[in-house]
Amino acid sequence: MTFRPIAQAAPADGELTAVDLDGTAIAVASVDGALYAFDDVCTHQQCSLSGGDLDGATVICPCHLGQFDLATGAVLSGPPPTPVRTWPVRVVDGLLEVDT
Amino acid sequence: MTARRVVVVGASLAGATTAIRLRQKGFDGEITLVGEEAHPPYERPALSKGYLAGTSDRETLLIQSADSYREQGIDLLLGARASRVDVTRQLVHLEGDRQVPYDDLVLATGSANIAPPIPGLTLPGVHQLRTIDDADRLAAAVDTASTAVVVGMGFIGCEVAATLRGLGLAVTMVDRLGGPLLAQIGQELSARVRDWHESHGVQLLAGADVAALEGDQVVERVVLVDGRTLPADLVVVGVGARPATEWLADAPLHLVRGAVGVDELGRTSAPGVHAAGDVAAVWSASAREHRRTEHYRSAIDQGQRVADAMLGLEPASTLPSWFWSDQYDHVLHYAGDRDGTELHLREDPYTAFFLRGSRLAAVAAVDNGRDFRRALRLLGRDVDPAELTSPGVDLRRVEPISPLPTAVGS
Numbered sequence: 364m365t366f367r368p369i370a371q372a373a374p375a376d377g378e379l380t381a382v383d384l385d386g387t388a389i390a391v392a393s394v395d396g397a398l399y400a401f402d403d404v405c406t407h408q409q410c411s412l413s414g415g416d417l418d419g420a421t422v423i424c425p426c427h428l429g430q431f432d433l434a435t436g437a438v439l440s441g442p443p444p445t446p447v448r449t450w451p452v453r454v455v456d457g458l459l460e461v462d463t
Numbered sequence: 464m465t466a467r468r469v470v471v472v473g474a475s476l477a478g479a480t481t482a483i484r485l486r487q488k489g490f491d492g493e494i495t496l497v498g499e500e501a502h503p504p505y506e507r508p509a510l511s512k513g514y515l516a517g518t519s520d521r522e523t524l525l526i527q528s529a530d531s532y533r534e535q536g537i538d539l540l541l542g543a544r545a546s547r548v549d550v551t552r553q554l555v556h557l558e559g560d561r562q563v564p565y566d567d568l569v570l571a572t573g574s575a576n577i578a579p580p581i582p583g584l585t586l587p588g589v590h591q592l593r594t595i596d597d598a599d600r601l602a603a604a605v606d607t608a609s610t611a612v613v614v615g616m617g618f619i620g621c622e623v624a625a626t627l628r629g630l631g632l633a634v635t636m637v638d639r640l641g642g643p644l645l646a647q648i649g650q651e652l653s654a655r656v657r658d659w660h661e662s663h664g665v666q667l668l669a670g671a672d673v674a675a676l677e678g679d680q681v682v683e684r685v686v687l688v689d690g691r692t693l694p695a696d697l698v699v700v701g702v703g704a705r706p707a708t709e710w711l712a713d714a715p716l717h718l719v720r721g722a723v724g725v726d727e728l729g730r731t732s733a734p735g736v737h738a739a740g741d742v743a744a745v746w747s748a749s750a751r752e753h754r755r756t757e758h759y760r761s762a763i764d765q766g767q768r769v770a771d772a773m774l775g776l777e778p779a780s781t782l783p784s785w786f787w788s789d790q791y792d793h794v795l796h797y798a799g800d801r802d803g804t805e806l807h808l809r810e811d812p813y814t815a816f817f818l819r820g821s822r823l824a825a826v827a828a829v830d831n832g833r834d835f836r837r838a839l840r841l842l843g844r845d846v847d848p849a850e851l852t853s854p855g856v857d858l859r860r861v862e863p864i865s866p867l868p869t870a871v872g873s
């Protein structure tokens with residue numbers, strides 16, 4: 364486990380944000396006190412998932428409304444052909460850390 | 464006892480979805496997916512966009528990898544064209560004198576492009592777009608073309624025009640009617656789509672009827688009824704589609720405006736025969752009529768519904784029928800029926816709410832999929848338009864209101 368600090372605060376509950384990890388865009392979501400991190404790029408047409416929406420423990424792509432499970436990255440509905448990668452994430456001293 | 468045999472005719476989005484869903488829900492009989500094209504089932508939306516532009520490859524179009532069908536025990540019978548169905552003997556006849564017996568049959572043959580009666584339609588250089596092979600031919604033609612005329616301003620016309628423009632061609636769009644996607648999205652949104660095209664240098668000629676496509680051996684120009692002539696190295700004709708049911712002409716099935724009429728669970732008038740996707744006209748209890756939709760999401764929803772119904776499962780709840788269109792760097796979303804509605808706009812981010820009285824009857828958004836999806840929840844409910852369009856509104860927090868006593872403007 365190598366958690367790397369990201370110079371960004373966690374999103375507010377029910378919100379999404381995007382962070383940059385050495386050129387890889389990662390989306391971070393906060394739902395009911397839990398944090399989730401996953402690739403920001405939808406596996407369907409490469410839209411940015413952090414521009415999408417949260418619905419319970421799922422994230423919905425803003426382009427074609429594909430749905431992924433926040434915890435596992437699995438496709439729950441819609442066009443995406445493959446899951447998105449997920450990343451362990453935590454908050455230390457108010458800032459995000461992602462496990463690379 | 465022999466295994467129950469399901470035959471799906473049409474290796475389309477609806478057909479493949481039905482087959483995959485049957486396995487996901489535990490069906491352990493035989494599944495055969497019959498497709499006319501040589502390709503494993505694929506998604507068509509990118510054919511007018513990323514695939515045509517060369518930014519997404521063929522693999523990315525596939526609904527699932529070809530191997531995954533074998534792993535799931537779904538027999539792909541590709542390059543096989545169904546010629547008729549015998550519902551009494553429960554046989555699908557394929558060209559080449561082959562027959563496939565079924566216990567349950569799913570009709571999912573989709574749409575066929577309408578070929579308008581325009582002289583010169585069969586000249587080399589005149590394209591229509593439905594299949595991967597069509598897109599490959601068009602992409603190859605782009606390499607040696609500098610001017611293109613797109614006939615039709617529907618989804619195919621608008622998206623192909625945007626892609627060809629992005630590839631550097633001079634593009635003119637013509638349509639005998641009023642404007643881009645006008646029938647699909649109405650005046651206000653159509654005007655915005657027109658702006659996208661014009662700001663990218665595409666010429667739009669609305670209300671322009673094509674008299675002929677002309678050229679010496681290959682197409683060279685488009686002649687309009689009013690006498691104007693447009694030079695064209697290639698022409699793309701996208702003037703709509705019809706349900707692909709000609710092979711069912713002899714079958715005792717109830718057809719609705721050429722489509723296979725089905726109930727809300729996808730059952731046709733013949734026992735054991737179901738239909739899903741573009742080929743089907745689905746009974747809507749609320750509208751009291753059969754409705755045919757050509758949209759991506761409807762094909763998936765209907766395919767899943769047919770599979771679930773076949774297995775005796777409760778149908779899953781689905782979102783209202785909606786569509787998207789990608790043009791240039793914009794995404795347009797739309798859902799609902801805006802007949803007889805009043806438009807309430809929020810400019811930033813652009814969201815259009817169409818109200819019939821106080822009822823939210825349709826919703827559209829531009830580059831704002833988040834609010835579009837949030838608004839879908841309110842479709843068919845009574846709402847306060849001032850609240851929907853207030854700056855910074857969080858549509859998740861908007862609650863339906865009590866219906867107004869008298870509907871305004873209806």
